[in-house]
Amino acid sequence: MRFAIFADSPAAAAIAERTAPTAGGQLLRHASGRPWIVGHWQPADVIATSAGRHRIALLGCTRIDARTLPDTLGRARSLQELDALARTLPGAAHLVASVNGRVRAQGTVTGVCQIHYTQVDGTTIAADRPDLLAAMTGAGLREDLLARQLLAPLIPYPLGERPLWQGTEKVPGNSYLELTPDDAHRVVRWWTAPEPDLPLVQGAERLRSALHDAVAARTHLADTISADLSGGMDSTSLCFLAGDRGPARLVTHLWGARDSANDDQTWAEQAAAALPGAEHVVTHPDDLPLWYEDLMTPTEDAEGPFAWIRTQAQQLAQVRQAVAQGSSHHLTGHGGDELFAALPTYLHTLARTSPRRAWRLTRSHAAMFRWKSGPTLCALADNRSYGTWLAAAVDDLAAPPPRNSRPDFGWGVSFRMPAWATPDAVETVRGMLRDAALTEPLAPQRGQHLALEMAQECGNTIRRVSRMTSSLGVAWHAPFVDDRVVEAALSIRLLDRAETAQYKPPLAAAMRGIVPDRILGRPTKAEFSAEAYAGLRRHKHHLAELCDHLHLADKGLVDPDAFRAGLLGLHPGSLTMIPLDATLACESWLRSVTTTAPSPALPGGHR
Template structure:
């Protein structure tokens, strides 16, 4: 297996079966203090930072701002894995923490799911890993057909499935939990974080956010001579670029030209570039940039972990990575996560009308005027008090309905109302409906008590899963991808600010703009528009339509009776005056590419996991 990965074993003989199975796949091993294997996998030198104090060990895997000496000093003060989080409590960055203390093991990822933890029983012990595919290969139990069918409904898996895996015998540890591996081979998941109350005033919260963002960017720039960033013209990437210049690095910025003449990203990106005279600015022309939908031909590559939600942009991710590698960068910083934290959506209105009625009504009126929401539909959403389980049950009954019109508001617990696309089969519909109904019968706990906080966390975790996959794609071309907005400290800081001030109808991303005052030129923070990429969508469609059609000539989804390929081809070949219907195909593209990837022989010594 050429990609980097690691597995974590408990400190006992219960892990012997897992050790034997992992040995042929492993190039690196770190032992427990007992001498038994602790971390096994494949990673480059310098990726895993290990510290030891007596019989205790801690490993940090990922991007962080700390040293082995600092870790060792903190590790010497703890007595159990329950306290192990204190070793890295103030360490900025995005990393997995693994600790081995007194025969027990702790594994935890990040709150936004950029760094994830998976678990599966191998022989007599539960084993953890940072890649679900690794564990799926070991247990050889195949993928879940209902999970794949559900993925046809949306760009990413809907709540509460956003952090589940397509592999039947592999479970994802929730991002706000940590996993304890015990010597007897059992495992326990424990909560490690709860969302903060959104009580900080804007200016006070912006100070905390500013410091968190400064540290998050420094965690990436401190060990590199050359760092690259996106500079699209949007506030998120622009802020990251200016933060990066505060470190003694050579900065390279990247943007691509847009086909849409009405997109004013170019104007704001040029203003930002002018204010960054010491950086190297690369702008790819319309002829040089990889179009949307590139790589969707039979034989195209795909991440084997799970279907990739940003599938239509995969070729662009690869193109940027190659370009930045040629420019000398090993680390590329993006603004992903900014929209999720600072302008997530409208669910907070459901909370505001209950807890700050006057302000809630004021903001709701303003948003309704801008979005032209029908009053009956808006009142229905505002007065709905259903929990997430009841909403899932309703979704199971509505799967065959047409999606609501774009101007109809949705303030529920998910990303959007769930609808099966017209090319899904009756078999896919039945599998999805059964999965939703089964899930609705059990407890479905929201990510936070209020819908506004729940929405921000849900979107951040979905983004985190996508960033992790994009990072693997980028790293294959020599450049790590980093999203500072999705670091734990940044996420916590953003969620602590009052809902009515974090985002408003009258100011664009007021929390981020306030936090960046004095670091980013004011005119760049006062932008009120956001770029549109519909023209890029149509250019990619024209250039790659034949490849997209060919992808379904011998469809894996059709082979498993989940789609009707004739309907898919009809949709692809028909005119599209709007992007609405074709945009619904992203989940179908992603699952088709994934199924083809896991069926194909892997280059290297790890065979593909079993299928259904």
Template sequence: MDFVILADHPASETIARRLPADGAVRTLRHHSGRPWLIGRWNEDEVVSVAVGPNRIVLFGPTTTTPESLTSTARGLRDARDLDRLAGSLSGCVHLLSSIDGEVRAQGSLSGARQVFYTSTDGVTVGSDRPAVLARLAGVSIDEELLPLHLLAPYGPPWPLNTHTLWREVSSLPMGHYLHLDTRGGGRTTRWWTPPEPEVPLSTGASVLGAAIREAVEARTSRGGTVTADLSGGLDSSNLCFVAATGKARLVTTHYASPDAANDDLAWAERLSGILSPARHVVFPGEQAPGLYDEPSTGSSELEGPQSLLHVPRIEHQAELIAGLGSSTHLRGDGGDELFQPNEMALHALARTDPLRAVPHIRALRVRRRWSWATMVRNLADVGPYSRWLSDCAAGLGAPRVPGENVMGWDIVPMMPPWVSAEALAIARDQVAGAAADEPAPLAPSPVAHQMARQVHLNGVINRQMAEIGARYGVRFEAPYLDDRVVEAAMSVRLADRVSADRAKPVLSAALDGVTPAELAQRTTKGHATAEVYEGLRRGRRALLGLCEDSRLARLGLVDTEALRDVLIRTHADIRQLIGLNPTLAAERWLRSQAADPRPAVHPADPVHSGGTS
């Protein structure tokens, strides 16, 4: 799916003529007759209604019906009136509306569905693809932003992550929508704020369970064959048991790990027996691409470097899934971030319920091998977000002290040692500049901000996976990232999120009776350490090839000799490789952009209709 969002303005006719046209392109129009939405989408991924001068379109999986959407459209007076609808929609959708020519456009809270925007021909234009807007506006890659994408592990911190690598093309912040008026102007408006964690588990589990079931139903209600990861872990396995109760024929899949100590496969096979008659397929790990293999189709369609996405593995998985006759594949992305309490949950609990926090703090200290002095320093007040961001800027490039600054607004970004002094200085200045603007965090508390940030990172991963899967006719879906699931998970009291004997007590309580009790008792978790080492061994030659005529080196951003040394050396700890993925992702993305064969926008094409949904 890809589309452009146009204002009800005379310039939209001119912009529409510059978009590539083919038989697959569709156009939906404002009440005025001017083009509103132009793009490519399938009939089964859109709900569209028109009532008088009002139009509402939902792109993506949802249980919302045309009848209920029509009822909503009938009473709309302006964009704000859609807040209630946006706060109740199931599934994961783009919500797009034209209310007598006034446009509202938004994606999902997680960013799994995102809206980007820029200005061209004197008006604001939106799209779900930033590269489309870059070509429309005639803008190039902003090389000054590249150093931020070399930061490990997650790239630019909030709010710098809202800027795309294309000049003057931005993405919507979490909980905002884009408003386009009939004069061609555009602005972003906040419509959602994270809920306070005040709901007791007894109530929150019921709401969360209903949200998860509806999220899965949004992907399975049409029947047919649906595949799902069955890793053997809590997140994906729970989704499989929910999906097994739906209308679709379920086929579960599992990538076998080469690590003999990894018991994921044993758990997956144990659970697949309970899921019978659902078919279970195991993909041999040795047949899968290595984690550092070269993508087969390049990364030109990706909106930017994605260091957390193993493109060759996703391509391989999509091809196998398509071969099983499935066009929808469920993944457990977001489960850890929503349901596994991290250090910041204890940091917050220590303030709201100290007695409840004490045994968990003791356990964390032992697990981390911290002294009590280190523990106390981590539990100290983290201060305002702007100060934390300023400290991050000052600390870029400095050696890390183990155990220090673990608890904060987010994971502290680090710059790999092979990055040049110039790139380090640019990144430091940009982070410091953002801190000087005193940006508000994504949520008032550090634990909620970090939760929202992690959910958004997963949304970006899922969004880019969807772009890869589309080449094979496969939709990668992550039900845990749906708005209602995110909202329900963030609402549960902190004291109810931690447990001494259950890994994810909120998730287990939400799906109690749906999934087998033994699943909640699993205490082990598979890791990809062996795959990282094997991937580096298999891909070393290709990785060293990237050091030759490196695009990043041409720009003066990396020292290829230092990078080559890291690739050749033996590493006793994979944490030494954390900084490698962002660098490789940026290098490959830059190369793919230089080789992108896609045509530029047309200077003058007739406005195309190609069908109306």
């Protein structure tokens, strides 16, 4: 799916006519007859209706009673009155409306769907991706932002909010873009993170309902859908919901692990035995590409670096397998860890709201992570604002990660620039962090902010994954990063989410009676460092050859010799490989946009 959105004005109409494809594309019009949404999509991707001179389109994956939608639209007297509808939509879809000559365009809170905008001849144009807008304006890259792409393990909010294409801006997930008939625009906030005040019982009921709706929004899309069945609680829960939500035939996929200590397959087999109505496919790891394979293959997705690049070849192999099974939609359990893990950061808020319970939970975390009491108490006492916390990160930006586990109850995940980043690159990112000193967090509580930030990071990646897999005929869906599911999870009390006596208690409570209890009580969690080591061992010398002609080195961001040493050196733990991914992703993307420039026309299904 690719599309652009135009205001109901003569100037916007002229731009749409000038840039629209001559064949193969689709067009929705304002009541005035002017172009409104122009692009390329499958018929099942869009629900569109009208009421008088009002128009609305839902582009993506959602489910709604089409009979009530015109009534809802007809009663609206302003764009703001569509907030109630936006708060109820399951799945993940763009909402675009035209009401009284004004346009509302929004994505999802988690970024699975996004809206970007730019100025063309003084007129604001919106689209679902920034490179499409850059193609319309002839804009190039924002090279001043490239240094941030080297940050690992993630780019902290709000540093990643600016698109990498000149002149384009992203609409925040909590807001919508309003386009006016006089070709102006404004960004309107409509969503705030929920307060974590629901006890586990009520919260689990809300979460169960949201997950039912999220999966049902997918199971009606095709005769056959596929799903990960890794053996973990997240993917297993989705499989049982999909098996119960019909009418689609369910094919589950388990991709075997290289580590004999990985017990995912044992648990997946137990789940499969309890899903007799589904077809189960198990693939041996030797039948899949290794990690780090074909990283520099050019891609048509020019938005930005692809975060999961180390597994890209394996992902594409999995897609081809799903196609062979007749699937056009695939469910993945990604996003569950972000929502349901007992984040230590929750303890910072609990120490102030429920100190006695917080002390018990802190002792439990300290035992697991071997924290010492002095540093733990000091970390809990830290009361810095989000902006101050960000600005303080400049001091450790170029330092190696700490070797010993230490308590960290900050606003987010500790991030670093890699050892091969040039001093100029490090200083550029330091400037970005200082400029962000007045940034407000995504939620008032540290734990809520971090959970939402991680959900958005996952949502952003799922958007890119689905874009890649859809080119082969399979849309990738992660119901755990649907907005309604995220809202339900974040509404549960921090006391219940921080509990360590049980694994992922909110999800376990929500799935009680749907997933067998023995699976909900699984005491282990697999990890995949064996795949990382095997892939890097096989491909590191080929990757090191990139350092002879490194685009990032040409731009003064990476020392090629230091990066080569990072690729070829020893990695005592798989976490030390993570900085490689960010740099390889950025290098691969730079090579792609150099060889595959965006088309100057709106998409008609082909470049």
